[in-house]
Amino acid sequence: MFTTACLHLIGAFGADLIQMRINNGDRVLQGLGFLSAFVGVGLIFQL
Numbered sequence: 001m002f003t004t005a006c007l008h009l010i011g012a013f014g015a016d017l018i019q020m021r022i023n024n025g026d027r028v029l030q031g032l033g034f035l036s037a038f039v040g041v042g043l044i045f046q047l
Helices: 002-021 025-046
Strands: none
Touching (some): 002 025
8 A cells, every 4th residue: 555655645746846857848748648558458458
């Protein structure tokens, strides 16, 4: 449970840093979200 909480905190702070430091941070986060969803769908169909 502790590891999961740490991963969530790292993701939240990482997203905040991306939004603050990169001009189109929202687009970058959308792209990363799409990429992770694409990988998830790929893993589902691999089973």
